[in-house]
Amino acid sequence: MKLIGSLCAVVFCSFLAFCKPTQEKKDRVHHAKELSNQPHDDGNHQYDHEAFLGKEEAKTFDQLTPEESKERLGKIAERIDRDKDGFIIHEELKDWIKHTQNRYIYENVERHWRDYDSNNDDKVSWEEYKNTTYGYNMDEDLHDAEDKHSYKKMLARDERRFKKADKDGDMIATREEFTAFLHPEEFDYMKDLVVTETIEDMDKNGDGFVQLEEYIGDLYTPESGEPEPDWVKTEREQFKEFRDMNKDGKMDRNEISHWILPGEYDPVEAESKHLIYESDTNRDEKLTKQEILDNWNMFVGSQATNYGEDLTRKHDEL
Template sequence: MSNNKTRMVLLLVVAIVGAAIASSIPDDLAHNPLEYDSLHNKHFDGGEHNSQFDHEAFLGPDESKKFDGLTPEESRRRLGLIVDRIDENKDGLINLSELKNWIAYTQRRYIEEDVNRVWKRNNPDNNKTINWETYQKAVYGFLEDLSPEEQEEEDNGVSYKNILKRDRFRWSTADKDLDDCLTKEEFTAFLHPEDHPSMKDLVLHETFSDLDKDKDGKISVDEYIGDMFRPSSEDDEEPEWVANEREAFSLHRDIDNDGYLNEEEVKLWITPQDFDHSETEAKHLIFEADVDHDEQLTKAEVLDKYDVFVGSQATDFGEALARHDEF
């Protein structure tokens, strides 16, 4: 994979992840734009390739967890069954189109399962819609037990009050018929705005807000870098890739050369035309495993590089079988 392509993936993921929400926040509050892409793991974290990103892109976040702890032998066995499913025309080869379709499918499956979980939790009677008052009480009812000061307290730049405000605006944006109730389709747009073209402006707004730490309406180079790299101490030297990103900010991101990124420049950065996440990831996986360089994968090539696709931590095999469902 070329440096330009890997850098594009890094930049896209970093931009859309924004500020990470603190782990202490309840699960229902921890939904961010393009959550599937972030998964709390950047593809190139700290300039180094993060293999967990590939596992989650290939399997989906939930299915990826089922492989954690399996022995290499069991990982290969289950991966072999997946390869048979990916091979749509049953010619014994995995081409770019088939792998791209599989990755897109895992993304759709994750979103659907995630929405079903949250929908059921907040709508146990399975009504056709959920109103904002019901959702707010279920998710944010705990705020009534917090003092105004506690509601304003920030952890990693995020306060409960700000999350509530953001969710209220996102809810209203997803509510197309303006009845303050969301159908399941609208609720999907609310939880995963990245998957709905009508929510793209909201994703841009939230991303820009996350990056704009000092709230001056523009993104400085330090804010740009700060979302990718945070030194552990003041004495830490920035790695070379960070210096390259500072240069990229000046030469490629800051189009009007005013030293900052405005909303239009951020939009051009995080939503490049014709960028297809599934195809980019498929090309990357083929590059990693295609030993004979014929731009397609045999089952043997995939299984030989099983760690690229699914990984394995090789813990107790009996415990792993007890924890995970069979394919």
Template sequence: MMRLRSLASFCIFLAAAAFAVPPQEKRVHHAADLSDHAHDDAHGFQYDHEAFLGKEEAKTFDQLTPEESKARLAKIVDRIDINKDGYISHEELHYWIKHRQRRYIEENVNKHWKDYDKNGDDKIAWEEYKNTTYGYYLGEEFDDVEEKATYRNMLARDQRRFKSADRDGDGIATREEFTAFLHPEEFDYMRDVVIQETMEDIDKDGDGKVNLMEYIGDMYSPEAGESEPDWVQTERKHFSEVRDTNKDGYLDAGEVAYWVLPGEVDHADNEAKHLIHETDTDKDGRLTLSEVLEQLDQIKVSTITDYGAMSVDEHNEL
């Protein structure tokens, strides 16, 4: 059972148990998120799966037969093995995971770029973004929309973030500036915007700080008669023991920043170490294809990871 679990941890053969991720996990911004799921092997291996393959590629993992998966896996392992010595080193796996991170962000920006660059000048003006996103509803400042206040707040928030991303202040976003707009957690100069938006989302009474009720309320709304899940009780402890560093009963902007932007931790490096530790059967600090394939036949087709969306031509991008 332990060997099967180790293999799943590599996310090559993920035992992909579906589970509800506590919303608090989604508040934390790790540079280029490896996954939207919690990194908790006790509940499943979706984090490892998405970290290795990328979020989009991991979505259709159940479409391949074991034979197809073996063949595609061999091609992926060959891509990761940059020096072609037959082994995947920590450095090569780290590079691959970082590559998947970058690809996700680039693909996300590219997907939106063509929607907003209406005049084809390879830049996106604020007016282009505003009209594309809100044009149908704008009218007299959303007078024809039921949720006027909500739309106005959304527009104001987008405009503020766009201005922060627009470093030269010309009202036009280059591709890099638009990337900062869509993924502000990736840019140091957008840090204040990320913190401000988080505070606005959670600080319901507008007093400039987050109390325990607001903190829990952002994550969990109990149903009638529902008992509180264990993870909520754990978060209550985290609030007082970890988040509230000055022990005044509130989270100020600095404490919120420490929570949602937890420093320069290289999560790709940590994930590479984790995957090798869990999958390296001979403990030589590197992986072979045979180590990865060792227990393929013991895993259901429905838990085989997805390589269908990954083109072999992608090797040229590494």
């Protein structure tokens, strides 16, 4: 994907593979994703299954016998216990749930990893990413001054984001760091940069704030003579009533963070606490592998327990 030709060619060829280009105009609010569409109640553990395993993996476990489910669950419990001290604490369980819910992101990165890891060392350096995405000779390949300026601006923005994602500062990204680079909204240590990039996208007059018209302009470009739709009028009221919390006519950094990164409720946090509370028999606020296995049907379950031996035989035949 060397940088040859027009601006559009590179944008569509290089960036669309990763779904989230840094320059893309998008829905600004990063909503907390629902862990499952199932009802969350004590009589139905399907919500817990999909939260703990991910929706697709939960379907796989549904086809297992109770014995197979328990065996696989035991192995998962060992993986969750990262420090191998025999206990699963809230943070370890929370990280596991977050990882399963973001599995599609990691799979997307994995699919394209070789495109960037040109020397096959299982890491992606800044130079590898830059050369793959922008090409080796940008000044030679781009003759239009406006295109060249746009690309240099995009390059600088990507480099800043890469440095932020690169925790150890060696400008060589592990898979985890590269995932944070591509999907910064999913990583707490990247969220401050998400706010910065949002301001840069919306702040047209360069004063460091987002005015009402800048906010509306990011959402809606009117056609000549077209009356303003009702939803735009509603957005104007939303800005005045809720976005601009101190009523000074503009959004500052804190107000933008509050808007695009709503943090009042974290479903991953809540589910981790719920699973521990329901399974922690000795009330030490952490789980052992045995405590998880004792409450296995809450974590993984099996349709065989509901539909009997007929399903088990059908699975064995397969």
